[in-house]
Amino acid sequence: MWNSNQRKPASTGDHSHANDTSLIASGTRIKGDVHFSGAxxxxxxxxxxxSADTDSNAVFTLSEQGRVTGEIHVPHAVINGIVKxxxxxxxxxxLAAQACVxxxxxxxxxxxxxxxxxxxxxxxxxxxxxxITHQAEEASGVFDDDVVMDSGKA
Incomplete structure (x- = not known):
């Protein structure tokens, strides 16, 4: 079927947005909230x-020509423009050299x-x-599932 020299076609059933990139070009102005996945x-x-889902690998890139007036909530950001x-x-x-926040x-x-x-x-x-709680539990050896009972009797 497929040897190591041939690339498999992209699966049509794959709905992953991890490699999707959206571009908002210079000269474009959006009034309203933007939620995205991918990049x-x-x-x-x-x-x-x-905004993007905080548990995703979404990346927001703001070029030196770009500007955002509003909140930014993303996992990863590269800022080189103006954010108010x-x-x-x-x-x-x-934060790149031209970033102004x-x-x-x-x-x-x-x-x-x-x-x-x-x-x-x-x-x-x-x-x-x-x-942090989970790491502390591992360090102490006590987990939420552990039950410690003291009957009060010696």
Whole structure:
């Protein structure tokens, strides 16, 4: 059927959005909220919030020509344009040299180039409480499923 030198055709039943990329070109202005999966590259303007599922690998890229006036809630973001609003990057935030953020920046991992500007608070987000609790349970050897009973009798 298929040897190692031949590529298999893409499955028509695969509904994964991990490799999908959407482009909003320069000269395009969107008034309203945008929710996406996969990747979103913005060269234009969004007046509203930008969001993706926090448990996905979605990536939002804002070019040097792009602008967002509103909140950004994404797992991964690469910012090189203007943001007037708070940024919540659940996993990784990269601020390139032309980035200008007027708002608070919430991140787990931050990479910031010389020249990037933030006019607001920078807030480091630790791992989610559930993950920290689970790690603490593993370290102590006690799990939610463990039941410890003390009858009070010696």
């Amino acid at each position: 979103l590259h913005l060269d234009g303007v969004i007046e509203g919030s930008v 609003g708070n940024i919540h990057a659940g996993e990784r935030l990269e 007027e708002g608070d920046v919430h991140y787990r991992v931050l990479e910031m180039a010389a020249g990037a500007q933030i006019n607001g608070r920078m807030v480091h987000q630790k791992e989610s409480p559930r993950q």
